[in-house]
Amino acid sequence: MAVSEMEIGKWSVVAGGVVAARGFQVAGVRCGIKRKRRDICLLVCEDGEATAAGVFTTNVVRAPCVDWSESRLAAKGTAKAIVVNAGNANAGNGYPGEHDNTQMAQWAANALRVPVDLILTASTGVIGTPLPMAIIASGITDAADHLGNSPEAATEAAEAILTTDTFTKEYAVRFPLPESGAVVTVGGMSKGSGMIAPNMATMLGFITTDVAMASDALRSALVAATAVSFNCLTVDGDTSTNDSCFLLASGAAGNVAIGDTDSADYQAFADALTHVCIHLAKEIARDGEGATKLVTVRVTGTATTEDARKVAKTIAESPLVKTALFGNDPNWGRILAAAGRAGVRFDPKKATAYLAGTCIFAHGTPTKFDAPAVSKAMAVKELTIHVDLGTGDAEARFYTCDFSYDYVRINAEYHT
Amino acid sequence: MAVSEMEIGKWSVVAGGVVAARGFQVAGVRCGIKRKRRDICLLVCEDGEATAAGVFTTNVVRAPCVDWSESRLAAKGTAKAIVVNAGNANAGNGYPGEHDNTQMAQWAANALRVPVDLILTASTGVIGTPLPMAIIASGITDAADHLGNSPEAATEAAEAILTTDTFTKEYAVRFPLPESGAVVTVGGMSKGSGMIAPNMATMLGFITTDVAMASDALRSALVAATAVSFNCLTVDGDTSTNDSCFLLASGAAGNVAIGDTDSADYQAFADALTHVCIHLAKEIARDGEGATKLVTVRVTGTATTEDARKVAKTIAESPLVKTALFGNDPNWGRILAAAGRAGVRFDPKKATAYLAGTCIFAHGTPTKFDAPAVSKAMAVKELTIHVDLGTGDAEARFYTCDFSYDYVRINAEYHT
Known part of the structure; x- marks a missing residue:
């Protein structure tokens, strides 16, 4: 600071x-x-x-x-x-x-x-x-x-x-x-x-x-x-x-x-x-172990704050989402699949997802986004994943980092 | 087969x-x-x-x-x-x-x-x-x-x-x-x-x-x-x-x-x-992505099967436990801490943990186990983590694998 x-x-x-x-x-x-x-x-x-x-x-x-x-x-x-x-x-x-x-x-x-x-x-x-x-x-x-x-x-x-x-x-x-x-x-x-x-x-x-x-x-x-x-x-x-x-x-x-x-x-x-x-x-x-970037997961459009929180947490904790963030991979499928297993009912056809400012998923299917451009936009120190579930007015944010080789190194090579 | x-x-x-x-x-x-x-x-x-x-x-x-x-x-x-x-x-x-x-x-x-x-x-x-x-x-x-x-x-x-x-x-x-x-x-x-x-x-x-x-x-x-x-x-x-x-x-x-x-x-x-x-x-x-070993997480001594399942699942999904398994680290602290956040009440002083057959934790504190020997016993294709919570007769098993550099490579280097 x-x-x-x-x-x-x-x-x-x-x-x-x-x-x-x-x-x-x-x-x-x-x-x-x-x-x-x-x-x-x-x-x-x-x-x-x-x-x-x-x-x-x-x-x-x-x-x-x-x-x-x-x-x-x-x-x-x-x-x-x-x-x-x-x-x-x-x-x-x-x-x-x-x-x-x-x-x-x-x-x-x-x-x-x-x-x-x-x-x-x-x-x-x-x-x-x-x-x-x-x-x-x-x-x-x-x-x-x-x-x-x-x-x-x-x-x-x-x-x-x-x-x-x-x-x-x-x-x-x-x-x-x-x-x-x-x-x-x-x-x-x-x-x-x-x-x-x-x-x-x-x-x-x-x-x-x-x-x-x-x-x-x-x-x-x-x-x-x-x-x-x-x-x-x-x-x-x-x-x-x-x-x-x-x-x-x-x-x-x-x-x-x-x-x-x-x-x-x-x-x-x-x-x-x-x-x-x-x-x-x-x-x-x-400053997460091995982190190369700070990621805010923002979930909007749910019926309750608790629903938004559950979805944001599941996305923020998904090893697949976190490794994709490390690799600058605009992998909407992992984001949506993580949202889908959070224990909150929603209609994928009403869901929209934005990655680093670009809409990558809408109406139940990926948009025709410019993947190399979004990947480049992901190669930064701080970015936001925004998922809107289109079913209400509540929202929540979760803060996380990516999952890197260094995370595995720090946590596997250390011995008790 | x-x-x-x-x-x-x-x-x-x-x-x-x-x-x-x-x-x-x-x-x-x-x-x-x-x-x-x-x-x-x-x-x-x-x-x-x-x-x-x-x-x-x-x-x-x-x-x-x-x-x-x-x-x-x-x-x-x-x-x-x-x-x-x-x-x-x-x-x-x-x-x-x-x-x-x-x-x-x-x-x-x-x-x-x-x-x-x-x-x-x-x-x-x-x-x-x-x-x-x-x-x-x-x-x-x-x-x-x-x-x-x-x-x-x-x-x-x-x-x-x-x-x-x-x-x-x-x-x-x-x-x-x-x-x-x-x-x-x-x-x-x-x-x-x-x-x-x-x-x-x-x-x-x-x-x-x-x-x-x-x-x-x-x-x-x-x-x-x-x-x-x-x-x-x-x-x-x-x-x-x-x-x-x-x-x-x-x-x-x-x-x-x-x-x-x-x-x-x-x-x-x-x-x-x-x-x-x-x-x-x-x-x-x-055959999990990047897996070097198959791990059975067995949890016993809970009041209900659902409790045992929750604890086994949380241990089996913990990235910290999984990287320790990759590193052959007899890290009882990560196993117990994962058990502790599974949403099941238990008294750590009644908990016992076994890793690859060796008791590594009992009565609320680690045992004086031979860490290099346990680490060597972990360097195998298949092993079991057994946690007994000492509060009931129910049990459950979860099956997982370790978390390796290859897991990060496979999931970060692939591009959508």
Whole structure:
């Protein structure tokens, strides 16, 4: 992300990522879990506790950090800080793993002099290997000594949460609330790159804002935003044991706390949060393992949003569609066949499909499109597949990447 | 398949594939749709009509042959013959495609001098290209002139239904019915190799038997057999516009027609049919595009068969599991994580996983297995992943293959 300010529609894009919003400090340090990169991140609310919400993996195989953070948030709805380590997911480690996670939270609580129940945890990396607790202890102390709110601190933190990602993922926007007039910032960082695997992925998102908002409203906004962003993201269809997305609100913007989810201020905040989450999710797809391009699958013309989502997801996850995207093959047959097996009834004779802007299928049959020209239009870093099923007004988008030789190499050559 | 007889449990494996059962003739000829291989198959019941059943793709994008054959079977439950072409799926061709399919059936009906409603059709190959009707007409005439019931004729027919498959898939077994004592044969042929795609796949199965059986009972047996065979098969999760499996019964075994699905004779037939279908389905997975090994995913210890099926399917379709299999990586984390996202609740602490016979996960954590030894045990043509969830008595199996560089090459380098 460029760090200069620019206007995108109703929002100004600003520098500072996860500390662009007022009231937060962050540090990203290296304790030695990873070979070269920073691997411990501490994100802290400066004054008192932040209102906090989280969404977590639906996988029944869950790491202790997921259980810990979800139950803390359910009990309190506020948090002082999040401690994150990268390089070791602390998953599949049985009861000792649960103990280590609590110990990690306790060390962060000690460093910040707050009760342990105010600390959230996140881990990502190798599964089934015990956390190297001694270096994590010194890493947490080190991070607490280096907290700051500069854009550099934010980028160091964004590096400290990565695993096989090839670049950091940060974004922030600023906008005035339409009713109260207070200027609010929403920003964050994410990591992804592949999926669950013994030395890799997990999707993590950390969003901060200075808006003042009631706990329930904050949670509603996060659930809605993740439903159309991180939950519409697929690199290979595998959810992780550790997937988590957190939202902390400091209240430093000074507005009267928003509680009414029907208010214009709530809607403006929810829109900005959704925009930030979609941006951070797309960055994950762009950085998918072996990815050569970011692909948006847009499905329109269904009876319900859920129908559109199912069809978009099935297309976005199809290995045949993804290998065709890698090969710049305008393969309408694979797209339609994937749509057809999504579990949604439709009449192929009413379906239309567009690839990189060209109509390739209409009225139950392929159009006479210029295949070499469409193939050339596909040889880009970012493109859209649009399928309209012609049966309603609902729509949805999914974000994915192509399937390359490198995907197979990365995932076949690595050994547990 | 070896053509020699051998005993497998209660069945004798016999030569002759789709004409091993008495009462059928078949031909496989080349009319020129494919560059080199035979591409027209005609399978005929010798005397009168066969009792017939079929199961068809659940994809809402269906080729005209699927609609034609399904509605003929629903109306009559009998058939004289099946005409098959390979190299062109006649899908995505709009109304002209429907006309061409009917014309193909009519030509077969003319050659056999029977009403067109007694002819079933199947097509596989390129989507969105009109059928080359002139050569198909001559191909059907040619096939009708070369009908026979030798093992050679069966193998020629098994070749004539292939697309990108690298070998023919035939199998047949013979056994006595326990009650009536009549000796019955069940045999058939299949093709698959990949999935739907503009120049490839589609799963097709053609099974014949000489048993005499009521139409409803025959259909029940086929639905049950496909549920645990062809419907438990995944190469890449993509169903086709043309997937079909047919079962024709000539009645030439001379038994009193089986109508009672609770009878021992019915059960013996259903068991043999299931055995044949599983064999033919496994051959498809073994010949999956780019496959280097056939993998059986066995899931036990669930509350219901449906739960076991869901978990087995999710593991069998996971690109991460499939690339690990290609790389001979004993990656228990990917297997467990795939199980965890299948939509079935279970306690990971009760789960156990075995890879190529070695226990790699138990009590919520990996075992201290010898990774190089397990990796070596994975470097074979055929292996099993067994996951036990420890919560019930139900189980299911899925058949799949690994994901290799060649899978990406075959599917990315081909251009529509």
